[in-house]
Amino acid sequence: MVLSEFAGVSMPDWIDALLRIIFIVALMTIMAFALIYLERKILARFQARVGPTRTGPIGTLQSIADALKLVTKEDVRPITADRWAFELAPYMAFVPVFLVFVPMPFTETWFIRDLNLGLLFVFGVLGLNIVGVVMAAWGSDNKYALLGGVRAAAQAISYEIPMLLIIVAVVMVAAGRLAVDGDASAAGSINAIVGDQTTTPYILLQPLGFFIFIIGMLAELHRPPFDMPIAESEVVGGYFVEYSGMRWGMFFLAEYTALFLLVVLASSLFLGGWNWPFGADVGLGLQIVLTFVKTSVMIVLVIGSRALFPRLRIDQLMSFSWKVLLPFSIVQVIANGIILAYGGPDWVVGLVSFGLLVALGGLVYYIMSRKQGEGARTVQTTPATPRVITAPEVTPVEAGGD
């Protein structure tokens, strides 16, 4: 949809694009506020609390109050900080996340631009995010921040690789299916991939892909169990430990916007985005609802993982990525290639991927139960044998005078 059609007036393309960008930025800011509120409420439910209740009806204005507080707070810069790195870092973390919304399809017609290489654009630009984090870490002149920033960089590099490989696998499947309709080259566009999932969401074809994407997403967002860059009990908040006021708020906003972004992406790639799986065309209104429901389910999943998982250690995180996720995603790409080259049907693709997912789960379960050890659940107990009480004897002493 072009806005000009919607509003009934004609306008040049660039004004149209500008309006859409403004619309998206405004929507995302509201979305981030809503997400912060939702996270606090849902997390509170997980933790036997009630969450914010005082600001507005059932605490709905809490995010606004927080934002007002952040805006009015003093913006402190440590005297030893690198001025430019420190002050520009929030923007470097903030801008790429918003840029990535350009090819995101919220409905069949609601997006800024349907880019031909949308997926490549998303990951290329999102990768810039880490520059801001490292700038903040280095510029703060703080050891906790430095450790956090280096952890974040290591984590981003190791988790983007399996994630990208999985995207490749998804694009292969999409290209194979789109080629039937005649245009396999559209498989880089997110909207084309969503459009192909009218009856079969790709989670059925690539369950392993969905799993690895979720894990990579949690790592990308620094969410538990992958939150060691911002670990409170180790590096006291990590790379934004020295930030205060609105600069800190921008990191926060970027984090929640990225959460919404990756959730939309995951729902577009694997859950069929704006599609209703049992009928072809459902109209604009229902498409919005479908996108909203699918993303909400995933958001609850992400927030739940925050409540229920402790934190991995940095070396465990790296070895999980390089030794488990990367081989499995390579195998997935190769398997897809072989099946599609020989024209295998869709259910074979899905079955192989599901088999790989089961193998991955079994491997992790096997390793961890071996590590837990035999009989670890019931600690060996020695029955307490009652004895006759022997009171410690009071021994008389020469009372020392002073």
Added chain:
Amino acid sequence: MVQQTFEGEVLTEPVVVEREFETVDMNINIGPQHPATHGVFRMVLTVDGEIVKDAIPYIGYMHRGGEKLSENLDYRGALGYQDRTDYLAAFNSEWVYVNAVERLAGIEIPERAEYIRLILAEFNRILSHFMFMGAFGTDVGYFGTAFTWTFKERERIQDLFEAVCGDRIMYNYFRVGGLAWEPHETFIEDSHWVLDQVEVGIGDVDELMTNNEVFIARCRDIGAMTADEAIAYGVTGPMLRASGVPFDLRVDEPYSIYDRFHWEIPVGERGDVYDRYLVRLEEMRQSVTILRQALDQMPTSGPIEPERMPARLRPEPGEIYMRQENPRGEYGIYMVSDGTDKPWRVKMRSPCFHNLSSLKPQVINTYLADAVVALGSIDIVLCEVDR
């Protein structure tokens, strides 16, 4: 390029010093203000990247001279300081002190008071271990879930304590010879109700943490101590038992009326952080067992203090070392009387001080995150370390 040396000699050639690429170890302060130190404990870690190469612990920020203060008050007046050493297990600490004074002065206390003391102390052990579960869960990385779940259960026990003695942390309820006053009328029913809730709470914590793969990955084989090492460092309590030594003063040097109950001592195998967690979890269940037996056996009426108590306590000259099993280990009071109404010497043997001394070998050559977990698994109370 022309360079000049200190002697004024002019060198026409640039001096090229060949060096290997050097990396510098970094010092990181964990504390005194840090989310992972559970109080004001400071640990300077020398790290090579993420790996801890050296650790220097600093204690003493909370030193208030409790021993010396106790020597300047009479035997009954110093009881309040016991609440303020191990504030997470104040009943247990009070109990050691009053027991020491009673043994020194030769005072017999009524059976009912003994039961109430034991019940409160065992409740306090559960409360303290719940606190450990919550704080340790936060150290390992649960975003508050372990903390809020365990605090929910702690709250019930604290409500019970509040009903009994009017305070939630600094109880000051035991007296030399008995108790300050009768517990409230529905004490036994309330205790049974709290126990039911607490058992569910222990199960919740168990389900949240014990079999979680990430939790196992973080805790297994971290900070492992053999039995010999643990004994050499003077480690006591759950940490010692996690290393495989079934040493529990309630059984090995029984005091009070612990010989009337049947329970089991949990013992670990590897002495690592995970075993310490498991031992504490099982100890909570064993405490529930003891409490159920004690509540059934407890006489419903009777005196809570001896009929005659001297107005001023003047024990015969002598010395005593009274030690009991606190949630964190062996808590001892060494007391010397010179026949006056003030103790001539009071020495507190605090378990955390000795347990904490074993920290350094546990954290060296591990990751920074492991150092935090190992520190958390010791379950320190800094007020008790520094006294």
